[in-house]
Amino acid sequence: MRALLIFLVAAWLALPAFAEDAARQGGTADEAAEGPAIPAVTLATAARTGMQARVPVSGTLVARQPVQVFPQVTGHEITEILVEAGDMVEQGQVLARLDTDTLSALLEQAEAEYQRAEAGVSQAESSTDSAAAALVQAEATLNRIRRLRDSGNASQAALDEAIAAEAAARAQTASAADGVGVAKAALALAAASRRVARLDLQRADIVAPVGGLVSARNAELGSLSGGGADPLFTLIADGSIELAAEVIETALPSLKAGAPAEISVAGLGRIEGEVRLIPASVDPVTRLGLARIALSPQPGLRSGLFANGWVITEQREAVAVPASAVLSDSDGERVQVVRDGVVETRQVRAGLLWQGQREILEGVAEGETVIARSGAFFRDGDRVRAAQPQGEAMQPQGDAQTAREGADDMADGT
Structure with a gap:
């Protein structure tokens, strides 16, 4: 009795679903009798959206400006040795010190030479003064002898002797003047030697020529300065790290200085950057150019890390449709526009391709409807309808399930 009751209730509740199926089948038969069914297609609306053009890059992080300290x-x-690799230093900061015993002795020697040269100048100037006084005396004696000779009170021999004495005094004066010049030159040489000795003593403190990051240290305690070809320290000016990015030759014309970049660095993730230098040449073997991309400062950036990413060469708002909606052949590019259910084949000029969307420069306006997929199967003038969205549940199954649940409830209540 209970089973019979459940069957009757389920049949009664499923009756509308069966009637609806019969009506649908009847309608389908009528449509088939009237003519072929209108095909369903996936439609999309042309909308304004952000479009980008990107160039892939990859390479190694390098110092923007390496500085070698010798x-x-x-x-x-x-x-x-006062610093280690990884330390940040300021301009003029002492990095290491050299032994100063020999340099101090050389400075003392230069100081002594300078003092002696100063004394030589003073001596030469004194000799000049003495020679000048002797010349004045010789000239006075010559004038007196000439007057006496003119009056007949002096002999010709006395006059000749006075003339010779005056000439000798004049020559002595000139020689003394030259001696002053030689002494002053010696003083200048001693001053230069003293200055070099002072500089050498100051350079015993090896200082940072710029502020930045110490990336390498080759200096060792006890070794002699200048004993090898390697620098004692290598600095990165201001600690600035950038990407030496390899770019394929076909993409180089689109690169511009200042173009934004999105770079992923190994172990650090995404970092913003911008193109600083455009490649001036291309490797004839790899066909790649080497661009420099400045990176935003971030802890953990180190030269030698691998990085890759994209340079955004173009970025703008534009009307776009799904990329699959744009058809291409020997006649150019076209889009199947749908207006009032009728297909209209329209020639277009397409632009950027970005995230499955294709920019339409000419031919389709914002808000127009296009066939998103399988547009090549339709021609101008064909009628189409929008495909039913996926995920819609079938009502009959739902009604039957409800009937079964209702029958069970009723039986339990009985």
Whole structure:
């Protein structure tokens, strides 16, 4: 009795679904009798959206401006090292120190030479004064002898002797003047030697020529300065790291200085950047150019890390349709526009391709409807209808399930 009751209730509740199926089948038969069914297609609306053009890049992080620090005095022992690789330093900061015993002695020697040269100048100037006084006396004696000779009170021999004495005094004066010049030249040489000795002593402190990051240290305690070809320290000016990015030759014309870039660095993730330098040449073997991309400062950036990403060469708002809606053949590019259910084949001029969307420069206006897929199967003038969205549940199944649940409830209540 219970089973019979459940069957009757389920049949009664499923009756509308069966009637609807019969009506649908009847309608389908009528449509088939009237003519062929209108095909369903996936439609899309042309909308304004952001479009981009990108160029892939990859490469290695390098120092934007490496600075090598060599000793300016050679042959002296390194006695102290004050920084290590990874330290940030300021301009003028002492990095290492050399032994100063020899340099101090050389400065003292230069100081002594300078003092002696100063004394030589003073001596030469004194000799000049003495020679000048002798010349004045010789000239006075010559004038007196000439007057006496004119009056007949002096002999010709006395006059000749006075003339010779005056000439000798004049020559002595000139020689003394030249001696002053030689002494002053010696003083200048001693001053230069003293200045070099002072500079060498100052250069015993090896300082940073710029502020930045110490990326390498080759200095070792006890070694002699200038004993090798390698620099004592290598700095990165301001700690600036950038990407030496390889770019394929066909993409180089689209690159511009200042173009934004999105770079992914190994272990650090995404970092913003911009193109700083455009490649001036292309490797004839790899066909790649080397661009420099400045990166935003971020802890953890180190030269030698691998990085890749994109340079955004174009970015704008434009009317776009799904890329599959644009058809291409020997006649050009076209889009199947749908207006009032009728297909209209329209020639277009397409632009950028970005995230499955194709920019339409000419031919389709914002808001128009196009066939998103399979547009090549339709011609101008064909009638189409929008495809039913996927995911819609079938009502009969739902009604039957409800009937079964209702029958069970009723039986339980009985």
